[in-house]
Amino acid sequence: MKMKKLFLxxxxxxxxxxxxxEKGPVPVKDTDNCDSTISYSADIAPIMxxxxxxxxxxxxxxxxxxxxxxxxxxxxxxxxxxxxxxxLKDMPQAGSPTISEDQRKMINCWIKQGAPNN
Ligand code: HEC
Numbered sequence: 001m002k003m004k005k006l007f008l009x010x011x012x013x014x015x016x017x018x019x020x021x022e023k024g025p026v027p028v029k030d031t032d033n034c035d036s037t038i039s040y041s042a043d044i045a046p047i048m049x050x051x052x053x054x055x056x057x058x059x060x061x062x063x064x065x066x067x068x069x070x071x072x073x074x075x076x077x078x079x080x081x082x083x084x085x086x087x088l089k090d091m092p093q094a095g096s097p098t099i100s101e102d103q104r105k106m107i108n109c110w111i112k113q114g115a116p117n118n
Pocket of ligand 1: 096
């Protein structure tokens, strides 16, 4: 009886192990040295959607419409995006949900990489 239970358990343990090894380690973006390529569509646009476009839309209070790439790219190129998000850290504006240090670093790396529409 005991043996039977043990044999039943082995495939279960085996499949759990297989599952975790298949998944592998979650790739972490290197935002300290900017070695990882940051993607506008996968990394930056979601931050804009969640934390910026409540104000930064056409007709919104924020300067610049960040719902699409074009105007965000302009702010990346003229230095204001880095200035406000990475250096001064006064965006998102006080009183609204803020972003993490990692997210600030990610935006910084994207700018350093030329703020591509990737
Ligand atoms: C609660 C509203 C609000 C939110 C949320 C917000 N902003 Fe702003 N933002 C403003 C306002 C208002 C201005 C214009 C006044 C100023 O420069 O402080 C501005 C200005 C800026 C500027 C300067 C643009 C220029 O041409 O001088 C940048 C860059 C910026 N925001 C980036 C962001 C980013 C990136 C986020 C999200 C991570 C964000 N903001 C979230 C309200 C907001």
